[in-house]
Amino acid sequence: MHRYMIRYSKKGPARYTAHLDLMRELERSMRRAHLPVAFSEGFNPHLKLSIAAPLPVGTEGLAELAEVEMTRPVEPDQMAESLNAVLPPGLKVWEVAEISSTNPALMAALDQAAYIVQLDGEDLPVPLPDAAIEEFLARECVEVRRRGKDGKEKVRDIRPGIIKIEALPGDDGLGLRMELKTGSVMNVRPAEAVTALLEHAGIEIDSADLEITRTGLFLVKKK
Amino acid sequence: MDKRLEKTLRRVQKPGRYTGGEWNAVYKDWPNTDVKMAFAFPDVYEVGMSHLGLQIIYHAVNSRDDALLERVFAPWADMEKQMRETGLPLFSLESRRPLRDFDILGFTLQYELSFTNILNMLDLAGIPVRRDDRAADVYPLVVAGGPCAFNPEPLADFIDVFIIGEGEDAVNDLLDTYLESQRRGEDRRQLLLRMAGISGFYVPSLYRVEYNDRGKLEAVKPAVAEAPAVVNKRVVTDLSEAVFPTRPLVPVIEAVHNRAMLEVQRGCTRGCRFCQAGVIYRPVREKEPQTLVRQAEEIIHNTGWNEISLSSLSTSDYSQIKSLISELTGSHTEAGVNISLPSLRVDAFSVDLAKEVQKVRRSSLTFAPEAGTQRLRDVINKGVTENNLMEAVSAAFAGGWQAVKLYFMIGLPTETDVDLEGIADLARRVLDKGRSLSRSPGRIKVTVSVSSFVPKSHTPFQWEPQDNMDELKRKQAFLKQRMRGRGLVFNYHDPEGSFLEAVFSRGDRRLAAVLEAAWRAGSRFDGWSEFFDFGRWMKAFEATGIDPVGYAHRRFEYGEIMPWDHIGAGMSKKYLEREHRRALDGEITPDCRAGNCPGCGLCPTLEVKPRLAGGETIAPLHDSLQ
CATH class of the missing domain: 3.30.70.3190 (Alpha-Beta Plaits)
Known part of the structure; x- marks a missing residue:
């Protein structure tokens, strides 16, 4: 698995998107961008995506962090670019960085x-x-x-x-x-x-x- | 406005209902667009965004260079409170402009219990609710369409123009006519006269309503030469060629249906006698499978949804359904796209389809036998036998499903307690069948949901009275008592809402007073149990001196003038009467797709033909009544 950290902003109408809705929105965006996202095993596979310290509804975020896993390597700048082409108004990716699989989970850090x-x-x-x-x-x-x-x-x-x-x-x-x-x-x-x-x-x-x-x-x- | 709006949004429960910003939302250049229209859905965002009609009209209008369409939904109670306190007018999601700035405001009429929300939305927009109080050109033209426009009379005093029937082409006529009228510098009255001349457009102010001295409706007649005596519905002749949104709006906050919708066909000619949808969407028009496959691919690509719902009134009836599903599952499963079938026919064939699309048996399967005995199913022309049902549920249980939902209606014409016993018996037999076929019999669940019959305009049962509320409650209690025990779940609704639905579905213009009184007293979101206050409605009837019982519980006479007689759905009244008589005699009428035309009159009246995939006009369903 290949882990990436995504730094993004959440402004405008997107600031009113609640945590679970944002998770779903990002999942759809990754599909629209045709990224090789990884899913968990089991009956209800879910996207391996986590959002650090979810923002309260209504609060803007200029440098939010999320972590996602891909099944094959993706060039970080390419990932940022293809995501930005399909994100709804208010969401924008500023930076993607590959992180080592030994790093602790974002949330805990x-x-x-x-x-x-x-x-x-x-x-x-x-x-x-x-x-x-x-x-x-x-x-x-x-x-x-x-x-x-x-x-x-x-x-x-x-x-x-x-x-x-x-x-x-x-x-x-x-x-x-x-x-x-x-x-x-x-x-x-x-x-x-x-x-x-x-x-x-x-x-x-x-x-x-x-x-x-x-x-x-x-x-x-x-x- | 933005600062004030932001402050308001921080004070409501789900601000995402009012912010827009969805993927595929269209933002147009306001000052450089000739005609601006708002699509108003008189219910909350999550409900409205699950509605395919909205997506179709949104796409149809926004595809034009000279027009824009923005959305507005009924604000939830917390938002309404904020808006009224701060004087923030109702605004559209896209440009966040007040509705008063639009040229045309179009409401969709999906169910009677949303009518008070229409008045409330107009009021929140600062638009007088009554047509007569709206000075000529100051306010947007208020139009309405959708299923409930087939009996527009209860709303006639509030709406300028009703559009009867399908909207894809009609909305373009609306915009073109508006623009033409503007170009000629016409006033509101001239615009309305112009509109009255367009097929499917009903301008209520141009009709005279007469009652006799006993208060009975005598006539609804055109008052001007431009208005036709009967306004026939609009029908899209070729659905494959019709506009279809392959870039639908993707709601951010979770809607009721959060998946792609692909309409495979429109219309259903099975002819269930209670069913209004079967009449107003007649004839059947299937889309070509290659069109559907292409549209499915585009939708998935453009939305990122991983589920696509094959929607229609009865998707198992689509003649190419098997090959369509194998094609779609073949091309999509690898990417993790699921298919859902919302409306399954009651037979083993349909369960096979469900098996094919649902690899994991998570949810339950739903079937609608509608009535508990063969006699009553023949009365309503529901072509389902007990054998069909038992085969279907056997296939479902054997296929690994552990839960089955059964939909029935109570209060149907000629119903007796024997028919109710029949519902309970069927439910038990289904439960027993499930237990005998399942490896874990203890987990088998059969849910029975009963709704109350509501007579609807333009159906063979339009003359039939609704059971009174005490009788409906007795029937519910009767069933509840027989539906006890492990594995059986019984659901029903309080009959008060169905009663009100019956009043409005067969109502005339006099109901405007009640609607306004109930709204002024605080009624909104009447379809939501947390808001519905029946006592307030009864007070409104009393205060306005209108007896609701005469609309809901009275048997209308064959010769009587119906409030909707000037609205044509295509079937002749004579045919409906014949169907009604056949119902009472327990005689069934076959589906016309098998080739036997029962003579409903629709095709010649509207100059249309049923259209099946591959250009066929006849394609008998293997299970259909012949």
């Missing part, structure tokens, strides 16, 4: 994500004070409530998952750049972090007004 979050001036009751970010990051613990899969509300501390927050220059509204932990060990949602930050500054917003873009996903470095 990913650990960190960078985001840009924007909020219109009309949706921000008062400007965020200059010192607010520093004060917020100085806290040792940031507790947020999240409803778990069982429907029960859980309180968790997301502070260890917040690596960096900085304000972006701009005259109106709010612009933030953030680096947050992602993946199975510690996962912080950008909306969660921003809401907590603003709450800390005594500002209440509707998180549905946040325009969120994930600008990058990072692989953990071996310690």
Whole structure:
């Protein structure tokens, strides 16, 4: 088997495509591109395709990652080109790289994500004070409530998952750049972090007004 | 609008319903396109995107240089709430423009219970729902077509033009006529007069409806010379030559049917007497196998789907089905493409076809005997015997399927409890047969689904009353009691929805008031149990002083003027009456493809002929009644 990592963006209408729908869309795209995709064995063969840290519906991704297996080698640039010819609006492949079969799975390796979050001036009751970010990051613990899969509300501390927050220059509204932990060990949602930050500054917003873009996903470095 | 729209989309459950961006979606240059039309499907995206008619019309219009067609679906309740709160008008998926910017807005009428969604969509678009309230040229021309246009009267006050029959050619006439009228600088009335002269176009404002003093319908007559007394349906004569979308839209969010659709033929002449589709899509027109193979290849290539559904009213009746399937499986299985057969005839032949296309017996097989006794099956002219059914299910169980679904109808004309017992008996016999043939008898499952008979226009049963709701409930309970036990599953729907369907399917123009009242009170998505509120409908009937029972539960007289008498489906009313009498006498009428013309009148009226693959006009089905 031949493994490839695909770096792609998910913007425009495609940002509203949910994870499973995206999987199906990519599967059809690979067929349209006549790529020799590999399937699992068994009664319900499925495409050997995985998407790293699936984006929440509505969030843009500029440098998303997926991994796919082929039954025979494909020239990476050729793969990118033939996929781009058949991807629907909003999806675009930027880079394909062959990866060694001994590499660990993408999902397990990913650990960190960078985001840009924007909020219109009309949706921000008062400007965020200059010192607010520093004060917020100085806290040792940031507790947020999240409803778990069982429907029960859980309180968790997301502070260890917040690596960096900085304000972006701009005259109106709010612009933030953030680096947050992602993946199975510690996962912080950008909306969660921003809401907590603003709450800390005594500002209440509707998180549905946040325009969120994930600008990058990072692989953990071996310690 | 885009910023506001994005904010709205972040607040709804499935934003992908409203974003467009599907593979094969067509984006045209708006300012440089002469006529702009929106195709409005009055149900949610996932349902509408599974509809072949949408794909056909989308392709037909967007193939033209001078026209564009964009899509719009009924917004789900969460989206409607957002739109009403923020004042966002209903918009198309492609250009995201408000519907009011289009020249023509075309609704498809697939089922009666979607009618309130039409009013709601007009309203969300900022278009007055009633035709009379739409000032001349300010609003798009509102047209409608599809099966329910065969009795357009309940919607007559809301729609400018109905297109009766098949849309492939008719939609081009619509656009051409619109353009011609524009070129001549005509006003709305002149446009409508022009439209009335086109075959298959029904302009309800140009007809006068008369009732007698007891409130009975007396006449629906043309009020102007341009309007014909009877508007006959449009028929595509050669389906192989007709436009067919081999670059269909591929929905991003999972639609009800997420697979390629290849229509192998149109029409079915078996002549089941309850069936409206059999009448409105008559005559049978098969496509040539080489056309189908080419189209299948193109569709697979252009979509990336790995499943292709051979669709039609009865795909096992396609005369070249065996060779078509072997050809398609031969050319496609290597690439992992599956074939599905949505509508199987009740016989062993069909199970053989299913075996051929389904290598893994995952799902169940579905058959529709429709009635529980031979007597009643003869009444409805369903050419299926108990032998056919037992052979079919034996082949299915022996072939490895463990589950079988059986569809029946209750409330059919002349039905008695004996016929209901017959349903339960058949189900048991099928179950026993399965257990005797299966290696794991404990896993055999027989699902019986019963729907309630709804009398439909232009069918031999159009005069028949629907059972009242108490009687339907009694019959359901009667069956439920006899369908207990391991291995048997019994499904049925509440009869209230079927009742409303019957009211509208045989309704006249007076129902407009009820429809509007129910919609204003909050009715939408009436086909969805989570939204359907029967109490609200009954209040709407009361408030408007209209008795629904007279439409649903009354036996119409042979001599009576039907609300749809001015809409021609091709069969003569005399023939329908004869068929009705034969039904009551338990006499069957053979399928005309065997060569015996029963004289339904369709071919001479519409100047068409049945058309079978290879240019044949006669091809008896081996099982058909002769």
